[in-house]
Amino acid sequence: MKQIAFIGLGNMGAPMALNLLKAGHALKVFDLSEKALKQAAEAGASVAASARDAVTGTDCVITMLPASAHVEKLYLGDDLLAGVRADALVIDCSTIAPESARRVAAAAQARGIAMIDAPVSGGTGGAAAGTLTFIVGGAAESLERARPLLEKMGKNIFHAGDAGAGQVAKICNNMLLGVLMAGTAEALALGVANGLDVKVLSDIISKSSGRNWATELYNPWPGVMPNVPASKGYEGGFGVDLMLKDLGLAAEAALAVRAATPLGELARNLYAMHSAQGNGGLDFSSILGLVRRG
Numbered sequence: 001m002k003q004i005a006f007i008g009l010g011n012m013g014a015p016m017a018l019n020l021l022k023a024g025h026a027l028k029v030f031d032l033s034e035k036a037l038k039q040a041a042e043a044g045a046s047v048a049a050s051a052r053d054a055v056t057g058t059d060c061v062i063t064m065l066p067a068s069a070h071v072e073k074l075y076l077g078d079d080l081l082a083g084v085r086a087d088a089l090v091i092d093c094s095t096i097a098p099e100s101a102r103r104v105a106a107a108a109q110a111r112g113i114a115m116i117d118a119p120v121s122g123g124t125g126g127a128a129a130g131t132l133t134f135i136v137g138g139a140a141e142s143l144e145r146a147r148p149l150l151e152k153m154g155k156n157i158f159h160a161g162d163a164g165a166g167q168v169a170k171i172c173n174n175m176l177l178g179v180l181m182a183g184t185a186e187a188l189a190l191g192v193a194n195g196l197d198v199k200v201l202s203d204i205i206s207k208s209s210g211r212n213w214a215t216e217l218y219n220p221w222p223g224v225m226p227n228v229p230a231s232k233g234y235e236g237g238f239g240v241d242l243m244l245k246d247l248g249l250a251a252e253a254a255l256a257v258r259a260a261t262p263l264g265e266l267a268r269n270l271y272a273m274h275s276a277q278g279n280g281g282l283d284f285s286s287i288l289g290l291v292r293r294g
């Protein structure tokens with residue numbers, strides 16, 4: 001790929017773009033945040049004046065935006081696809097509703113443009129280390145075109161199925177993550193309230209049957225692990241409101257097929273309460289605050 005447009009340089013997009021730059025790709029970037037653009041420019045990206053400017057003439061377009069509304073507004077509302085070359089490849093890495101992903105992919109297809117949904121897992125640490133998991137929906141040949149780029153940002157690449165299937169798999173994963181983080185916070189708070197040292201308890205759980213991604217890599221208790229959001233005032237990372245969005249997507253997916261997701265629904269309510277208390281912008285591991293005493 002000669003030239004790549006990268007739109008959305010937030011907690012995830014910025015480190016992903018950096019890995020593409022490090023791999024020698026030329027990047028034209030756009031974000032609504034001046035600060036994000038300045039940092040990308042310092043890292044060697046060329047800054048575009050608008051999303052349309054970013055995609056003009058590029059071989060590949062990558063977007064990493066917060067939610068369905070942002071993706072639909074950009075690609076459909078603002079008609080970004082009109083500025084994309086017909087032989088370019090479009091990769092949306094945002095986590096959005098499968099239906100939104102299908103709508104945008106169909107609009108791209110109507111213009112003869114190949115597009116895949118490629119939401120990611122692995123957090124900001126995985127984005128920085130280039131070890132993300134990509135969960136792809138769309139044509140197999142489009143995934144093969146994208147693979148060399150995805151390999152610069154991730155370690156595991158899965159083909160979940162047709163357009164939107166990447167989002168379905170990602171939503172299932174994040175529903176489980178929301179449940180696991182809330183459960184991990186609850187277990188740690190219970191142990192500490194009963195007199196245990198949180199580091200000792202965390203070590204025990206991470207070598208026992210309750211271990212999970214949170215206990216191994218993303219402990220929600222401040223000071224247990226260095227360099228995780230919990231130890232940095234819950235700054236950065238994966239926002240409570242983004243987790244709430246994903247649990248809402250899981251609830252919609254469940255309603256559509258009349259699936260029972262009692263724990264996912266409980267987790268959605270816990271994150272909604274936590275967000276309503278003013279914590280929407282904090283990292284999602286701050287859910288500990290709901291159950292921690294003192």
Ligand code: NAD
Pocket residue numbers: 007008009010011012013030031032033036051064065066067070074093094095096120121122123124237238239242
């Ligand atoms: P973020 O809020 O940190 O970043 C989003 C960026 O998009 C911001 O910089 C914002 O200015 C920019 N933006 C919004 N609208 C725009 C527009 N119209 N044009 C250009 N830029 C625009 O979010 P994030 O944490 O980077 O997450 C991005 C996506 O990845 C979300 O869908 C999220 O659910 C998903 N995700 C996040 C994580 C994580 O750990 N943070 C992990 C996996 C997946």
